[in-house]
Amino acid sequence: MTVSIARLSTDAGVSYLLKTTSHADVETRDITGYYTDASNPPGQWLGAGLPGIEMSTHATVTDAAAKALFERGEHPTTGASLGRTPNQATTVTGRNGQPARRAAVAGFDLTFSVPKSISVLWALGSDAYKDKIMAAHHTALEATLAWLETSAIHTRAGHGGVAHVSVHGAIAAAFDHWESRSGDPQLHTHVVISNRAQRVSDGAWTTLDSRTLYKATVAASQHYNGLLYDQLGRDLGTEAEVRIPTSTIHNFSFELAGVDDELIREFSSRSRIIDIEAARLIHDWSETHGREPSNAVKLKLRQQATLSTRTAKNHDIIPLNTRTRQWRERAQARGFDPEAVLAATINRSHTRPLTSSDTDAVWITSTAGLVKDLVARRRATWNRWNLIAEAERVCLEIRCATPADRLSLMDAIATAAEEQSVALNEFRYSIPTTTAPDLTFNGRSVFDLASAHLFTDVSTLTNEEAIMNAHTHDAGPHLNQTTVQEALQQFISRRGEALQGEQRRAAEAVLASGRRLDAIVGPAGTGKTTTMSAVKALWEAHFGTGTVVGLAPAAASADVLGRELELATDNVSKWLYESTGPGAAIRAGQYIHAAERYQAACQSPRLDNQARKAMERLAQRLSALTSTQSKWQLRRHQLVIIDEASMVSTYQLAALLDQASSAGAKVLLVGDPAQLDAIDAGGVLGWLDRTGCAQRLTTVWRFTNDWERAASLKLRKGDFDVIADYDAHERISSGTYDAMVDDAYNHWDADIRTGQTSILIAPDNDTVAMLNERAQADRVGTGAVDAEATVGLSDGLHAGQGDTILARRNDRHILDDTGDFIRNGTLITVSGSPNPDGSIDGIRQDNGARILLGASYLAESVELGYATTAHRSQGITVDTGHTLVSEGRLTRELFYVSMTRGKAGNHAYISEPDPRDHHGVDSSTLPDWREILGGVLSVEGAEHAAHEVHEEQQNQANSLSRLLAEHDYLAQIAASDDVTHLISTHSPELVTVMRESASWGAMVAAWGRTAVIDRNLAGQALADGLRPADGARDVAADVQSSLQALQRRRRSEETLGTVPASVPTNRDDLQELLSDVQQRITKRMAEVAVHALANEEPWMGVLRSQTGLQANDGTWKPLVRDVAGFRDRWDIDNPELPLGSMPASADWNHSDQRARLEARITAAHDSTPTTTSPEPTARRQSPVPVVGPSL
Incomplete structure (x- = not known):
């Protein structure tokens, strides 16, 4: 990936970048210093947010300005604080158990690295070519940054960051570097984006939403690549090409035509530096001993070179002109003349680049279909970032005339791909075009982030539905439950292991179930293999030998499964290839051709001896083809065990289930969704597990301790x-x-x-x-x-007799002396010296068989x-x-x-x-x-099924937790407008100082909540606090304290389970959105209450025990309604505790609502005659003062 992202702390900030750059605090350098100075060039300011700190684009970054912004969060010129002062560093246990400090986030380092072939061309080029390549790199990264500013760089506000709010743009410092740690050419730029940004709505300084920025990084990387190759094509006439890897274990790459792979490898890794040092050591050894060292000695010397070249990055920067000379000499030593490389690379392309007007709707739709299909193959769900990244990959060989043309093209393809996808969530709010900036982001509500819109494909949903339907289908083959119970009690595995309780229960549930699909899920070491062996033994005892088929995602794991269960196995891809895929299609074509020839021969009026023999051969061929196809077909009453099922994709599982259903067979999935996931779209095993559709093994047996x-x-x-x-x-x-x-x-x-x-x-x-x-x-x-x-x-290494080697590709034509083929993942011991043709003899470590591997x-x-x-x-x-x-x-x-x-x-x-x-x-x-x-x-890497994501999204979008957070954000705006107006009326001189206070947001929140309880008392508290500030007093903090005290005294007058009120507003856009949210809250409260009363969840039994109430008691339903609303409001998922566990840190509203519900529970118990002792509720904690949304 050519763009990476990392956080920078306020303590470190950009110090390490400034350390190796020239400084411009005193004077501007001459342009020649770029090539002759022993330092990297000074940083430059970038970003649309620069006017906020009175800086201009491409102005030089000074030490003083960078430290003020990144380390102290201050205006570089005036020293004014840009929003809240960065949080104080926290102390944690650090290295060697000593206390260490963790500083606040100063910014985000987006590192733009050009592809290696471009670095090589830049390294070997003249100063003029260097300038053009550097300029192309800068143009591409600045266009990428501008794109991120419009789509990813923003701030968040409200509880949990519920609102996405526009900012004026990024404030960034860009630092150019041109070499790697080992001294290879590696042209890259650190674009350090400040964590301070200015809101469009009110000019307030706030921090960035890092989550969206991180999610956009892959798309930004692909977009930058496309822009860079476009610019180089326009400026230098270069062409880019796909490089096919020479090894099956490497990926395709995209590099400049004319820059040879061998030259790229020369400058690509630390291994080359080790090669150089090893060559020096070997030369010195030969000089000392008067002879060439043996290979064994050479290996020792290479190990010495490996250790001796482990050095920290050289901070004494070598001037670029010196580095260029060294790089050109290295290229020449490897047989590459720098001028010839340049001549082979420059002015190759004569193709006119594409403009946005060159494409039509048909091409866009067609390309979008390719993009969507490729994404759907790899993911169960996706967002716009995924589509843009894939669009850039699909269009990698297409050159565009301008950055705007490329952006327009990618946007059009991504939008068309979205239209061809199935949306899993929706944009919930419609807003008028006149909506103010505090309520809209990128043309939508601040609550509807476009990049958070999730999609899937019809085929994915269809496949998932087929899989879940197979689990509910109860007409599949099965065994008698009593017979199964008796047999499992007696079962002993090949290893002499009896089944434990939950293993027996899981095996019984599978064997006695008529479901077409069952699943067994268990963590590592819980005895899944032992359980499978019991299932296999009992199934074959009832339905006959050979009625169990074993499959796994990889050939090596299928081989292990086969040896452990003593049954025929293969990998899933091979089975599908041969049963219904290309293998079956090839045989079908061959069968049709042979059958036509056979029928033609049969219709011949006379058959001589040669014709009869030909018919016999055709009959033999037809018989062989049908026999081969029969090997890859499921049969009635068979059981298909798929091991490591979390690694099998959804479309593969659906295809296998379709075969099993047609044949009258059953499928058993076995695995652990908490282990490795499918490379392609998956998540089904986890979905089955989380919905209670899988048998669970929970007791771990593997470990000694x-x-x-x-x-x-x-x-x-x-x-x-x-x-x-x-x-x-x-x-x-x-x-x-x-x-x-x-x-x-x-x-x-x-x-x-x-x-x-x-x-x-x-x-x-x-x-x-x-x-x-x-x-x-x-x-x-x-x-x-x-x-x-x-x-x-x-x-790139070598192997001799005695070495352990690893096969990385299945090859069914390379057989060992037992007739078994070589698999990806097979370990082999080299058993002899290489043969004259370069092949070697080996012994497989898994089965002890001998095998010959070709050169x-x-x-x-x-x-x-x-x-x-x-x-x-x-x-x-x-x-x-x-x-x-x-x-x-x-x-x-x-x-x-x-x-x-x-x-x-x-x-x-x-x-x-x-x-x-x-x-x-x-x-x-x-x-x-x-x-x-x-x-x-x-970092959870496991994918969730599309149906599961859809349900999660619906629950999250309509939960009271989210809706009330949205309401709080809107109410905060209304309250801010309201209280600002009052302060302006009574004490206009205090408006600015109070709004700049760190307590302003909390004070506004307190005003909004208190004013709806009793506006007169709230107004009096505000007026009492608006006495002139003496310089040391924080007026906003004082008013906040007074309002919160009043709020606590009057809080009990509120009724739980009602839609919260807000202060009045004369803004039509705000009132419209507030009304919409309030309607949604009312609807959700009713839904939560109905669901709770209709479904006896575990926490309700605990609540009944705590209160002694029965369903027909008049206070039971209101209490259940309010407890259910409380759980939905505060995202409580503890199934047993009605109010959940008291969090270590809860805001005042959470603590207050919890306390009031606890009081109602206690009162209900005290007033109900019962002998049942109530289960203790969680200990109440002292209320924590509420901190309002950061506005």
Whole structure:
């Protein structure tokens, strides 16, 4: 991704960027300094919000101005505070257990990095070409920033940020850098967007909505790419092309035509720096010893080079003209003349770029269909950002005449794709065109964010409905329940394991059910395989051998399933390919062709001997084709077990269920939705689980330690407290990346050497390659691996006898000596030296079979197999697991999978930012290991089914929590207008000072609530507080305190369960929206009450016990209505406690409403003759003063 995003703290701010740039506090530099200074160029101001701080676009960023804005939140010139003062840094436990400070967010670093081929062209070009490429980069990033300003950069207001409010634009400082940590050319710009922005509605300073900005980053990255290639095409005549990877484990790339892949690799990674240092060490060794070193020695020297090149980023910047000379020399040394590279790249294109008028509605609609289909293939639901990103990818080879043309084209395609999609939520409010800025954002209500509009596809909904219908279908094959119960009591697995209680119950529910579809869900280590083996055994005992079919999402996992359950298995994609997909279609065509020839022969009046033989061969062919097709067809009374079902896409499950239904078979899904999800649109297994349609296994058996069994379940749920559990048992290590790589490797290696099975899990492929290379070098050193005769692998490394290698592609033509084929994920030990043709002999580690791998397969689809990624670790069980964690690399699901592989122990090694890489930054402001793990647990990667998302969206859109927050926001505007008018009338000199007070929002909220109770008393409290300020007194805070005291005294006069009132307003737009919201609140209150009284939920039984009331008691229904409304208002989902648990921090209204309901519950109990002791309600906490919405 060419655009990334990161938060910056107020303590660190942009210090690390300013550190390596020229400063312009004194004078403006000459343009030649760009090439000759030992620093990066000074930053420049960007953004439409610059007038708010009296700065101009492209003006130089000075140290003083940047620190004032980003670190102190102040106007760079006047020193005035831009809104509230940044929150004081909080103290947490930091590195080595020492206290550390966490600062407020100063801004967001959007880093724009050009594709590697463009960096290479820039590095090798003359100063004139450098300027043009840099200008194209700046044009693209500024157009992208302007686009984000109109669609993503805004602020939020109201409770929970319910309203999306326009700002005048971003205030950003852009810093150009041109090299990577290792000194390779890497042209990139840090665009640091201030977390301060000025509201359009009233000019007030506030903070940005970071959630929308983060969601827009991928689309921004794709948009920037398109704009950059457009600009280079216009300015330099370049062409871009898709590069097909040489290895099956790499992705396609898009680079400039004329810049060779080998040249890109020269400047692309740290491995090249290691190569250079290794070559130097080998040369020195040869000079010293007078001979060429052996391969084993070379590997040791390469390991030495790897360690010696681990350095922090060089902060003594080398002048660009010096770097250019070095880069050109490196290119020449690799056989690439810089001038020839330029000549091959520049002025290639003679195609006229596209304008918005060149496309018609037919093309837009057609392209939008492609975009929608591609997104629907990968996602169950999507938003506009997803469509724009996909539109840019689809149109990657299309060049546009101007940035406006590209934006218009992408918008048109995305809009058309939305129209071809099915909306899952709606824009709830219609507003007139004259609506004021405080009520509208991008042409819609502030409560209706366009990018939050979610979509799905008709095919997704149809497939999900088919799956759920199969679960409710009760005419499928099944066994007698009594027979099943007796057999399960006697069942013993191949491993000698009897079924435990919940395993028996799950197996019984599946076997005795007539449903076409059943599911078993269980966390890692709960005995899903044991339960499946019982189901398989009883099913075949009743319906016959071979009536159970095993499927899994990958060939390797299908192979494991087959060995564990002793049945024929395959992967889902292969089954669908052969049963109803292209495989079946090819056979059908062959059958038709052979049948036509056979029929023609039969109609011949005379058949000689040769013709009869031909007919026999055709008959044999027809028989073989039907026999082959029959192998891939389901039959009546069969059971299809799909293991790791969360990784199977929705359309695949629907297709399999369709086959099963037609054949009279049954499907059983087994897996864990909290583990890895489907690559394509999925979420069905989680949906079945959350709707109570799956049998659950909850008892963990895998781990040796009891505490780890409980901890794994907390980890699965994303419970942050689990971090302390693993830390207390010394399962977490932390430090720099290099230190953690060493630590994880050493512990894994020690376990292997003591005879334990162990897995080493890395966060990315580069780290996997580094660990693989290190493991190989160590084994060469002990003589376990022969490095003298090797073969090349797809990861750029080599393998010799004794090495462990990993296959990365299924190939059914490569068979072992048992007739089994090679699978993606198969580990193999190289058993001999390479053969003359470059092939190698190996022994599979899963079944012990011998196998021959050819040179081409090795070069394209095999890598060293000592370390692995989390994605490839699911389904593996070993003695110990060692997992490396880097910030932003893992989701909760990936971390959970990684930390549940080892039976005896699972260890995490957390890579913290190295302070040496952030010179000038207070190390305490960098994220520590707890913060990094917290971030991992907070990122849920599992997808939800479209039906489930639709229901969630409907509930959220119409909940009292949201509606009352919307009402509060509108009432706050009305109250602000009202109280401002009163203050202007009585004490106009106090208006400005009070509005600038940090207590203004809270005071307005208090005024609005108090004025609707008793406007006269509220007005008196306001008048009493409007005495002249003495300089030290905060008038707004004093008035707030008086109003809240009055509000507490009169609060009991309000009735719960009524629509809140608001102060009057003379604004038509505001009154119209207020009335709409109030009507929705009235409707929702009625719906909540009806639902609660019609459905006996668990909390109602507790409430009945607490009060002693019965359904026919006159006070029961009003109490249930108000408790149900309270639960909906405060998002309480605890099924047992009527009022939920008291939150650690609740606003005054929450505390007050809870207290009043508790009093009613107590009163009802005291007045009801009963012997039932009430269950204790949660302890009341002291009310916390309400903080009004930040206006």
